[in-house]
Amino acid sequence: MRLRISKPDHSTRADLASALLDCHAKIRFFNGQASRLWMHAEDLPVAEAAEAASGIARYFAEALPLHEADEEESIRPLLAGRSAMVDTALSEMNRQHGALHDPVSRLISQCREISADPSRVADEAATADLSETLKVLAPLWERHLELEEGVIFPALEAFLVPHEREAIHREIRLRRSHGPADELRTQGDRT
Ligand SMILES: [Fe+2]
């Protein structure tokens, strides 16, 4: 059985909204990988389990923080104060980012443990822990991505002028031009 039955669309999209949606596609992809790792644990060759777990841990540990920084450090300051509805959504986005930290950290730890010792993928206790984490994460991610895609990203088009959107997009690219994101970029895993 191959876990990599599908890949996110890594095609480079030029505009800001598309770049952000690319990040969300990768969040959904790696969450899906984690679910498949749990659901197919018993059938999975050890090497594939290790590779998949390592990729999931690397993505959430190294690339996801860059995407959160895009939203908290580049988008939030520029969008704040434009409308009461958007301000409410920005506050909720910030709260949701905080709520995601602990379960995402648990997912990273659990995947690192499986990667270091792939035999754990057949260990009931280990897969039960992973299952619990994914159950917590699923509704958090659903609400979070829905909020950003339904309110925050459209607000970039509605309230910002082109040079403001370009400034955000430039910061997003700059954030990935150095540090651990370099490795992820070459592997197509950057947010
Ligand atoms: Fe996002």
Ligand SMILES: [Fe+2]
């Ligand atoms: Fe976010």
